[in-house]
Amino acid sequence: MPSGLVALLDDVSVIARAAAASLDDVSAAAAKAGTKAAGVVIDDAAVTPSYVTEFTPDRELPVIARIAKGSLFNKLVILLPVALALSALLPGAITPLLMCGGLFLCFEGAEKVLEKLGGEKHGETLEDHPVDVASFENERVSGAIRTDLILSAEIMAIALAEVSTEGLVQQALILGVVGIAITVAVYGAVGLIVKMDDIGLHLTGKSSAFSKQVGRFLLRAMPVLLALLATVGTAAMLWVGGGIILHGLEVLGVHGPADVAHSVQHAVEAATGPLGGVLGWLAKAVLSALVGVVLGAVVAVVVHVVGHMRGAKH
Structure with a gap:
């Protein structure tokens, strides 16, 4: 009996060590995957504050x-x-679906x-004094979640x-860890950004001269930061959407547009020395954004023409 119990405890210890090793693998892989997605995470953090800047502080x-x-x-x-389903059953559909999402972002x-x-404004803002503020909030939240769906998909x-080389269970665990960690990081940062003016106002009421100075700085910086974030x-x-389209075309065998973007990036990197990495990336981002503007404008024209035609019929 004791030997049976010892054997059982040995088995449990082996299973525990295997589970711990597996968790270590998951955390390491999740960190690596999250790092690779850092560019899209930054875009997500830049896009989101624009959806909450017109609400009252409460x-x-x-x-x-x-x-x-x-x-x-x-x-x-x-x-x-x-x-997980697409990875296992239909991996070829992932790229076209991502391109559809990229086109929506454009x-x-x-x-x-x-x-x-100066074009036609789409959707209410609080400046329009909407009759139903709750409906306005719901519409704004729904729009943010739709945009988040595309960025989250990327x-x-x-x-x-x-x-992709991991087992299905490990893939699920890693994607879950990445999803939760990135959501907490992005929306925690967004919360700090949009409450920066309240933090500044609180600090101006402190007795410390340093606190007052920091508070006044935050209050002055808030409008500038929000305007900058809206532009970013x-x-x-545009650059994420255009970049998704370029990368998707390359994956599908249409290399020309992506090759042009890569060539410009490498040329800028070679010509700008120590700043080559940053400026090369910026050049490619600008080209991706231009692609996004053109494609997005075409889609916008089609959407509005169809909308006006349907409105005329009714």
């Missing part, structure tokens, strides 16, 4: 919390099972550019590509 954090919950649902309930970004240029696809958010939609 609604900012609740709106961010709703978007964060929607983001987790996107990643864990929708995208994770779909990614359309969203182009709409914002057209509005900035994040999960990048992560999946990094762990629009640019992010």
